[in-house]
Amino acid sequence: MFGRILALIIKEMLAVWRDKKSRFVLIVPPLVQLAVFSYAATYDVTHVTLAVLNEDGGLAGRELLARFEGAPTMAHIIHVATEAQMTQAIDARDAMLALRLPQDFSRRIEAGQSAPVQLILDGRRSNTAQIAMGYANTIIAGYNQDRAALQNLPAAPGALVVRVWFNPNLESLWVVVPGLVGVLTQVVALVVTALSVARERELGTFEQLLVTPLRPWEILVGKTVPALVIGLIEGSIILVAAQLWFGVPFIGSVLLLYGALVAFLLSIIGVGLFISALSSTQQQAILGAFFVVVPAITLSGFATPVENMPDWLQMATLANPIRHILVLMHGLFLKALPAELAWQSIWPMLVIAAVTLPGAAWLFRRRLY
Numbered sequence: 191m192f193g194r195i196l197a198l199i200i201k202e203m204l205a206v207w208r209d210k211k212s213r214f215v216l217i218v219p220p221l222v223q224l225a226v227f228s229y230a231a232t233y234d235v236t237h238v239t240l241a242v243l244n245e246d247g248g249l250a251g252r253e254l255l256a257r258f259e260g261a262p263t264m265a266h267i268i269h270v271a272t273e274a275q276m277t278q279a280i281d282a283r284d285a286m287l288a289l290r291l292p293q294d295f296s297r298r299i300e301a302g303q304s305a306p307v308q309l310i311l312d313g314r315r316s317n318t319a320q321i322a323m324g325y326a327n328t329i330i331a332g333y334n335q336d337r338a339a340l341q342n343l344p345a346a347p348g349a350l351v352v353r354v355w356f357n358p359n360l361e362s363l364w365v366v367v368p369g370l371v372g373v374l375t376q377v378v379a380l381v382v383t384a385l386s387v388a389r390e391r392e393l394g395t396f397e398q399l400l401v402t403p404l405r406p407w408e409i410l411v412g413k414t415v416p417a418l419v420i421g422l423i424e425g426s427i428i429l430v431a432a433q434l435w436f437g438v439p440f441i442g443s444v445l446l447l448y449g450a451l452v453a454f455l456l457s458i459i460g461v462g463l464f465i466s467a468l469s470s471t472q473q474q475a476i477l478g479a480f481f482v483v484v485p486a487i488t489l490s491g492f493a494t495p496v497e498n499m500p501d502w503l504q505m506a507t508l509a510n511p512i513r514h515i516l517v518l519m520h521g522l523f524l525k526a527l528p529a530e531l532a533w534q535s536i537w538p539m540l541v542i543a544a545v546t547l548p549g550a551a552w553l554f555r556r557r558l559y
Contacts, residue, residue, distance in 0.1 A: 220378055220427075235318050236262070239284065242289050242291075243270050243271075246296050248296025249296055250300060257332070261325065283312065286318065289310075292307070292308075363437075363438060364438050364439075364523070367432045368432065371425055371432070372490075372518075372519055373512065376511070379421035379458045380462045380482065384469065386416075387469070388470065414547075421455040422452070439523065440522070446532055447519075447522050450532065453536050454539050456543035457546060459547070460546025463550035464546065486510055486512050490510055496513060515535075
């Protein structure tokens with residue numbers, strides 16, 4: 191029995207490796223996606239363009255503007271002369287923010303009075319604008335503190351001291367790259383399993399497989415193990431790239447990480463075998479995999495927090511393996527997640543695997559007879 195299964199596993203691995211299209215899909219796209227997502231899918235806003243309308247011209251106004259010009263996040267400052275030009279800069283997307291200093295700004299500052307300034311944001315880029323607004327608030331808060339000290343004004347009764355745990359410099363790469371271990375591994379495992387039976391049908395070798403002594407469950411195991419091995423290799427490549435190329439620290443347990451990957455891959459492989467059993471051609475299998483991948487990533491918390499979703503949708507995401515693997519990857523990479531907490535995310539994936547794999551076996555058996 192084990193010899194028959196081993197022969198099928200070897201045959202599957204060779205079929206994937208000898209097929210140029212499959213080999214290309216397994217190697218090139220994940221590496222390209224790793225590079226593109228890591229650098230493009232960033233939460234940092236580092237190139238803000240600011241339009242400035244300075245109606246004041248005084249020393250205090252020039253000092254405030256100098257702080258904006260010297261801020262590393264303000265990549266470009268556009269000086270405008272009229273309100274219409276400031277409006278045009280926002281409308282044409284030439285500027286993300288617009289700062290307007292009123293005529294009496296310096297006079298009020300020198301008199302120790304409150305001197306409001308106007309900050310206009312482009313709401314069409316809401317998330318980016320909110321982050322840029324935070325930068326502007328930080329600059330103005332620093333300016334207010336220094337002016338208060340210079341003019342011997344009473345300081346604020348309390349001060350906020352910020353400490354960031356696990357990601358001290360708030361590097362978005364430290365968040366994106368660990369998540370890609372789960373996202374890209376899912377894509378590879380799903381495609382491999384979705385194509386396995388569909389490729390046999392398309393090439394006309396599926397009937398030959400049926401006349402062998404292999405039982406349906408043995409065929410299923412033979413189709414599962416290659417995807418599991420390939421997925422683990424893919425995850426290992428991304429793990430090494432995360433540390434050596436992107437400089438993301440890994441301080442958790444390697445054994446725990448691979449245990450989580452195995453549970454995750456088993457839950458994904460069951461879905462892939464569902465798709466493969468239902469597909470007659472490889473094109474149908476690819477479309478089926480795409481139909482599953484996009485909603486799974488959208489509902490995983492990779493791009494938007496799960497907490498921001500409606501309550502009923504948050505409950506639905508519990509059946510999404512990527513949601514659980516993202517929690518594990520971030521925890522294992524950045525804070526040495528202990529085994530008892532990791533288990534809280536591993537057992538849901540095992541439950542999903544316990545449903546999808548027998549379900550795929552049942553559907554596979556029905557399609558055989």
